Amino acid sequence: MRKILVVGAGQAGLQLALSLQGRGYEVTVMSNRTPDEIRAGRVMSTQVMFDQALQHERDAGLDCWESQAPPIEAIGVSVAAPDPATGAAGEFPERAVDWLGSLDAYAQSVDQRVKMAGWMEMFAARGGQLVIHGAAVSDLDFFAGKYDLVLVAAGKGELVSMFARDAARSPYDSPQRALAVSYVHGLAPRSDEPDVEAVRCNLVPGVGELFVMPCLTTSGRCDILFWEGLPGGPLDVFQGVSDPNEHLATTLELMERYTPWEYARATNVELTDEQGTLAGRYAPTVRHPVGHLPGGGAALGVADVVVANDPITGQGSNSASKCAATYLAAIVERGDLPFDEQWMRETFDHYWATARHVTKWTNAMLAPPPEHVLTLLGAGMRHQEVADRIANGFNDPADFEDFFYEPRAAERYLASLERGSVPRA
Incomplete structure (x- = not known):
């Protein structure tokens, strides 16, 4: 029985670990938090997943919340009309563009606090070894000789430094958006469109974007209000805001000014919980897939570790699911042959054949x-x-x-x- 270590308990790491476990591999998962700590912790992402990614979960028997999460049937796009005098978005703008496109198959968003905690418990209940420990490079150096394959699926922290930036595939070396997320209850439907569950993409030229999306969270159905602001612009005001109610109030003030058609249905919203806000920024980066350990071993980077796109196109969890499915197929096909560096690079190349389209589209949407x-x-x-x-x-x-x-x-x-x-x- 081949032994595989997965470091990181996110979408890709757990999907891959559970899928390998189901095929008879001896899998260890390392996480820096317990399921209870994740469930009671801060929201981690916005994670709208579309049909291709959801199908990978279905194939692995991991679609545990599909009957509970709201089915997202459409994508709406609105573009704020610029101020005729300045060419920039002004207060209370009209919409130059406004439409609703239908999805061929529904999408869904499940709060990662719900999903990752549930998947971790499922993995342990099935006999998997779950190690609660914040892994460092020295830990991986020790474990490399004890496992046939080490997979790094923790997209933040020291371990990412093992994987060198691929400058040819990374046009940006600094964050292109300041991110601010609020999970809320009480959002009313749009009064000017059919009452369907939809992701609303609101583009405010020269300022940023507001995304509104339905989700299943720890307290049931909710909506996510997600601002992406140009760094240094009027939306870049969430750094240093630690009070969740102030975070929500700021979100709503910006909605009232720049997307009043969305603000009109948000006047009675409240946070789902005290951990329902998130703010930050990071530079979109593609990294080389093989990380070298001090003792001579190697680890293969997974999902965000090697391809981290800005969330402006909503592809993070989708890419993670597709990466996990690609790696799973490559591992199973490898049989008893060694997981050497050539195999690692070839496996990543198979994933990049899909991921490159996401990176190209995302980088295009970050530019004017x-x-x-x-x-x-x-x-x-x-x-x-x-x-x-x-x-x-x-x-x-x-x-x-x-x-x-x-x-x-x-x-x-x-x-x-x-x-x-x-x-x-």
């Missing part, structure tokens, strides 16, 4: 949108097909290659619609 992208977004108001296609790109970002990045490709796509489609009423 070019004219042809604004034209595409505007076309979603005339053609439901455009709105639906952009919405379903969240599930399969590879599709953006065909129409999103190059002006001529966008022009050809829109021209084909004008010739052969009936615009929406």
